[in-house]
Structures are given as C-alpha cells and as structure tokens.
Amino acid sequence: DVKVTQSSRYLVKRTGEKVFLECVQDMDHENMFWYRQDPGLGLRLIYFSYDVKMKEKGDIPEGYSVSREKKERFSLILESASTNQTSMYLCASLSGGEVDTQYFGPGTRLTVL
Amino acid sequence: AQTVTQSQPEMSVQEAETVTLSCTYDTSESDYYLFWYKQPPSRQMILVIRQEAYKQQNATENRFSVNFQKAAKSFSLKISDSQLGDAAMYFCAYRSVGAQKLVFGQGTRLTINP
Numbered sequence: 387d388v389k390v391t392q393s394s395r396y397l398v399k400r401t402g403e404k405v406f407l408e409c410v411q412d413m414d415h416e417n418m419f420w421y422r423q424d425p426g427l428g429l430r431l432i433y434f435s436y437d438v439k440m441k442e443k444g445d446i447p448e449g450y451s452v453s454r455e456k457k458e459r460f461s462l463i464l465e466s467a468s469t470n471q472t473s474m475y476l477c478a479s480l481s482g483g484e485v486d487t488q489y490f491g492p493g494t495r496l497t498v499l
Numbered sequence: 500a501q502t503v504t505q506s507q508p509e510m511s512v513q514e515a516e517t518v519t520l521s522c523t524y525d526t527s528e529s530d531y532y533l534f535w536y537k538q539p540p541s542r543q544m545i546l547v548i549r550q551e552a553y554k555q556q557n558a559t560e561n562r563f564s565v566n567f568q569k570a571a572k573s574f575s576l577k578i579s580d581s582q583l584g585d586a587a588m589y590f591c592a593y594r595s596v597g598a599q600k601l602v603f604g605q606g607t608r609l610t611i612n613p
Contacts, residue, residue, distance in 0.1 A: 417599045426508070428590060428603040436599060444600065476544065480599055486532070488601060490544035 389413075390491040392477050398497045405464040407494050409477030417480035418460035419488065420444075420452065422473045429476060435460055467498045501526045503593050505604035512581045513612050519566075520576045520607050522591030530596045533567070533574045538588040538606075547589070550574065578609075586611045 393408035411418065417436050421429040421444075431444030433452040441452050449471060453461040460479075464471055477491040502525045512518035524533070535547040550558045550567050557565050562579045578585055591604040 419600065421603075426605055428503075428505075428605040429601075430603075431600050434600055474542075478544075487546050487549070490536075493542045 390477060390479055390489050392475075392491040392494050394494050395492060396495050396497075398499065399464075399467050400499050401468060403464075403467050403498075405467050405496065405498075407462040407464075407475055407477075407496070409460045409462070409491055410458055411460075411479040411489070412458065413479065413481065413489075414457065415479035415481060415489075416457075418454065419478040419480070420450075420460065420462045421476045421478065422446070423476055423493070424473055432462065467496075469498050472496060472498045501528075501531075501593050501595070501602050503591055503602050503604040505589075505591055505607050507607045508605070509608045509610070511610040511612055512578075514581055514583060516581055517577060517579045518581055518609065520578075520589050520591075520609065522574045522576070522604055524572050524574065524591075524593050524602075524604075526572070526593065526595075528595055532594045532596070533565075534592040534594070534601070535563070535565070535574075535576045536590045536592060536603075537585075538590065539584075540587070544590070548576065581611050583611050583613065585609060 390411045419434040420432045435441045435454040451463045475494045478488040504523050531552045533550045537547045538544045548560045564577045566575045588606045590606050592601040
C-alpha cells in the first residue's frame with residue numbers, strides 16, 4: 387500500500403514564526419502536492435512538484451514556499467506565519483500510469499496564534 | 500479555469516438506505532477525469548470512485564456508483580445500503596487529461612443515522 391506521512395498531526399505556532407511542514411511518500415512517485423483545507427472552501431492547491439527541485443505554484447501560493455530536495459520528501463514552508471494561515475494542510479502524491487490516483491497524507495492541523 | 504460545485508454542505512441518511520450526493524462542474528474541455536474522495540473523521544482522504552469522461556458507462560465500486568451526465572456537466576455519487584462507516588466528508592474533484600492537479604468542490608458532510 388502507498389503510504390504518505392506528514393510530520394505532525396497538530397501544530398501550534400506563533401505569528402511571525404517560520405513553520406516547516408514535512409511530507410514523505412514511499413512509492414517513488416514523481417508528483418507531490420500541498421493543499422489547504424478550509425470549511426466551505428474544499429481543498430485548494432498551494433504548490434506542487436513534478437520532480438526533484440521542480441515546483442509549480444498552485445492557486446494560493448502567497449505566503450508559502452516549498453522545497454523538494456529528495457524525491458520522497460516535499461516540504462511546505464511558511465516563512466512568517468500569520469493567523470490567516472490557520473488551517474488543515476494535506477499532502478498528496480500522484481501515482482501516474484493508468485491508475486493515476488492521488489494518495490493523501492493524514493493532514494496537519496496548524497493553529498497560528 | 501475549471502470549477503467544481505457541491506451544493507449540499509450536509510446530507511444525512513438512515514442506515515441501509517440510499518443517498519445521492521450532487522456535484523456539478525464547469526469546463527470547456529471534452530476529455531477529463533472526475534473523482535469522488537472520502538475523508539472520514541480520522542482525516543485520511545481516500546479515493547472512492549473515478550470516471551473517465553470519454554466512457555459513457557457509469558463507474559461503480561460495490562455500493563458506490565455515479566450518475567455521469569456529460570452534457571449537463573453533472574457527476575453525482577450514489578451510496579446504496581448506507582453503513583455507519585460511510586459517514587465522512589465527500590469531495591468531488593476534476594482533473595484535466597495530461598494535468599496533475601485536482602480541482603475540488605467544497606465538500607458534503609454525510610451523516611448516517613442508525
């Protein structure tokens with residue numbers, strides 16, 4: 387089974403802190419994604435990566451950056467956390483091929499005080 | 500840009516009965532993929548069912564089936580014989596052929612009443 391893991395289930399940070407959210411997948415997938423999930427808005431794409439060191443902005447990249455130094459790991463960085471970044475963050479990886487399904491991690495609930 | 504709309508924020512159904520969740524989408528593309536994802540209270544999102552737009556036959560997976568109406572741009576999910584374990588947030592999603600990213604709807608929270 388594909389496994390996508392995220393470093394924390396719950397995280398509390400203060401305004402202005404630099405925050406790192408880590409995601410690791412174990413299936414050698416090329417593509418990885420970061421979404422944020424907010425009530426009534428569904429999932430919105432922040433950034434995705436289609437290869438090591440390659441990235442592309444999603445729909446809401448402002449205030450975020452990403453890093454992909456190794457194929458299995460994709461990090462989301464909040465350079466200076468703000469209260470409006472309080473949200474659920476979901477990581478996903480894409481299998482490719484005929485099945486072509488995104489597999490999701492368990493999510494990180496981030497609260498910025 | 501493509502958009503996906505789920506107009507039912509919440510739905511409830513009695514155990515063992517059938518429920519249908521609605522999804523509409525907007526696109527100018529003729530070929531694409533549609534998905535229903537389930538997010539149980541434990542939060543791990545899982546794929547329920549997938550439909551290729553070029554296939555006229557509606558996809559089915561055990562108790563889950565879709566009603567895909569391409570001309571109407573509608574993609575509803577029918578859950579038969581509802582079980583307590585079906586309680587979750589359900590998200591409809593769209594993906595263009597050749598693209599990697601998904602466009603999600605707002606989600607529908609489904610409650611199963613025993």
